[in-house]
Amino acid sequence: MFADIKQYFESQLPKVEAALDESMNVLKRDWPYDSKAETVHESMRYSLMAGGKRIRPILTLAACEMMGGTEEMAMPTALAAEMIHTMSLIHDDLPCMDNDDLRRGKPTNHKVFGDDIAVLAGDGLLSYSFEYIARYTKGVAPERVLDVIARCGKCVGALGLVGGQVVDIQSEGKKDVTIETLQWIHEHKTAALLEFCVVGGGILGGANEEQIQRLSKFAMNIGLSFQIIDDILDVTQDSATLGKTAGKDLLVDKATYPKLMGLEKSKERAEALIAEAKDQLKPWGDKAAPLMALADFITARKN
Amino acid sequence: MFADIKQYFESQLPKVEAALDESMNVLKRDWPYDSKAETVHESMRYSLMAGGKRIRPILTLAACEMMGGTEEMAMPTALAAEMIHTMSLIHDDLPCMDNDDLRRGKPTNHKVFGDDIAVLAGDGLLSYSFEYIARYTKGVAPERVLDVIARCGKCVGALGLVGGQVVDIQSEGKKDVTIETLQWIHEHKTAALLEFCVVGGGILGGANEEQIQRLSKFAMNIGLSFQIIDDILDVTQDSATLGKTAGKDLLVDKATYPKLMGLEKSKERAEALIAEAKDQLKPWGDKAAPLMALADFITARKN
Numbered sequence: 001m002f003a004d005i006k007q008y009f010e011s012q013l014p015k016v017e018a019a020l021d022e023s024m025n026v027l028k029r030d031w032p033y034d035s036k037a038e039t040v041h042e043s044m045r046y047s048l049m050a051g052g053k054r055i056r057p058i059l060t061l062a063a064c065e066m067m068g069g070t071e072e073m074a075m076p077t078a079l080a081a082e083m084i085h086t087m088s089l090i091h092d093d094l095p096c097m098d099n100d101d102l103r104r105g106k107p108t109n110h111k112v113f114g115d116d117i118a119v120l121a122g123d124g125l126l127s128y129s130f131e132y133i134a135r136y137t138k139g140v141a142p143e144r145v146l147d148v149i150a151r152c153g154k155c156v157g158a159l160g161l162v163g164g165q166v167v168d169i170q171s172e173g174k175k176d177v178t179i180e181t182l183q184w185i186h187e188h189k190t191a192a193l194l195e196f197c198v199v200g201g202g203i204l205g206g207a208n209e210e211q212i213q214r215l216s217k218f219a220m221n222i223g224l225s226f227q228i229i230d231d232i233l234d235v236t237q238d239s240a241t242l243g244k245t246a247g248k249d250l251l252v253d254k255a256t257y258p259k260l261m262g263l264e265k266s267k268e269r270a271e272a273l274i275a276e277a278k279d280q281l282k283p284w285g286d287k288a289a290p291l292m293a294l295a296d297f298i299t300a301r302k303n
Numbered sequence: 304m305f306a307d308i309k310q311y312f313e314s315q316l317p318k319v320e321a322a323l324d325e326s327m328n329v330l331k332r333d334w335p336y337d338s339k340a341e342t343v344h345e346s347m348r349y350s351l352m353a354g355g356k357r358i359r360p361i362l363t364l365a366a367c368e369m370m371g372g373t374e375e376m377a378m379p380t381a382l383a384a385e386m387i388h389t390m391s392l393i394h395d396d397l398p399c400m401d402n403d404d405l406r407r408g409k410p411t412n413h414k415v416f417g418d419d420i421a422v423l424a425g426d427g428l429l430s431y432s433f434e435y436i437a438r439y440t441k442g443v444a445p446e447r448v449l450d451v452i453a454r455c456g457k458c459v460g461a462l463g464l465v466g467g468q469v470v471d472i473q474s475e476g477k478k479d480v481t482i483e484t485l486q487w488i489h490e491h492k493t494a495a496l497l498e499f500c501v502v503g504g505g506i507l508g509g510a511n512e513e514q515i516q517r518l519s520k521f522a523m524n525i526g527l528s529f530q531i532i533d534d535i536l537d538v539t540q541d542s543a544t545l546g547k548t549a550g551k552d553l554l555v556d557k558a559t560y561p562k563l564m565g566l567e568k569s570k571e572r573a574e575a576l577i578a579e580a581k582d583q584l585k586p587w588g589d590k591a592a593p594l595m596a597l598a599d600f601i602t603a604r605k606n
Contacts, residue, residue: 131456153434
């Protein structure tokens, strides 16, 4: 049905963009007297609506629909995943972290709003993501929604992207970072949220335990592969193509897959992970076409 | 039963402390292979276990028990409220915000772990708070738990403590801050989370809509009163008594109740709010004794 990934993205992206925009409108519309919260709204909206490939929401929707669920069931969780991703970018870009001035071709949140508002906008997006799942998920048994929220918390926290970012910071500039540590960082900093999208979408669509395991393995593999390719693009592309500062990893002497195992071996590893990932989806046959195409898209992307 | 607030605190505080400690143990015990997440665990635990009056968890438990609910129903939400409070302190203390070195008589999180880890520890606590409610609440209808999570998100976000903190920052040093703006700040920065505790605890214990309205009014009043008294203590107490830097508000020329309406009038306002708050609890008779005593405690406190 959607073997052509371009067609799939063209059908999904405008829906996700419109729903993200609406999620920010809702915040203001429901409590119109609170115009004092304008600045933090603006700051949250600035980063959330700054574009991006929206891979996380699209993965969430695709997983739910592969299970036979509807878009309505998964959309709040899909948007929450993008809010969380945006929060992590805002906080990671701060001067006390990666100190990045440019993100998706635009000044980073703290360059526009200041470091203080940027910290708070991230906090606002993070809390809103959980609120959004809890408040707006329709047509799903509440036990399943609670399961999704619990998994969402784990994928952000000490055993998810926060933990991954901490170990990433601690590894910076170190000469003895192993592949095992690097993999841990990527699994937590990047793959955990992607896994949440696919597994969360699957659970909302009715996945059983065995299906959850398959979805999890699929997503962890594409997540790790996604990050290996990110490492590769950082050394092979320029800033204009990436929409962010290129060559940054080399500059801070960061452990990356290309640095630890070379460019060619890194590409092979990424491709092997994608192949293993796609194996997991065989039981779904043709219904897996969108997720299969998304997996291919991740290996083929240039930014 | 607990008209004596000292006795009430003595019975509740050790339970809350033990449960908070256990909440941090669980994070490590369930995923023991993830020793790499040690630093962020330590940083989260450092601030969460740094003492404090635990007013928020105790309010949550008291509201649930007043409704006829059990401690088990409300404890995860009670702990989540303390995690959120701790997150807000860690982020507010950052150099890019209030730049505080001292909190509860100890160095602030970023002084010990660095600004980057402090931002991430806050994020970790915030996400864990939602996870904790979703994963560990027992004996409550899942629809009610979802309602509690949605309200939790709102009380943190742009229309809660994040919004309050943003307007607080924007008002700093301004000569024309009105009482109306100051009240908005306090209602959002402080009262919203206290309201969540009381209303959340009530919902978990089975409160209906009319009861929720009463609990909300009670909590907003004691929340606003709590902050007025915080303002008063900042100018009347020393750093040793407060366990944090005293006179800080005057130093940065901050709008406070004592500054805008004088010390005496501020005290009167706080007391009037508490009296109105207690009126809301009359329908519960003797069962309201713990919440009544907590309201008195807030007006009488010295730090």
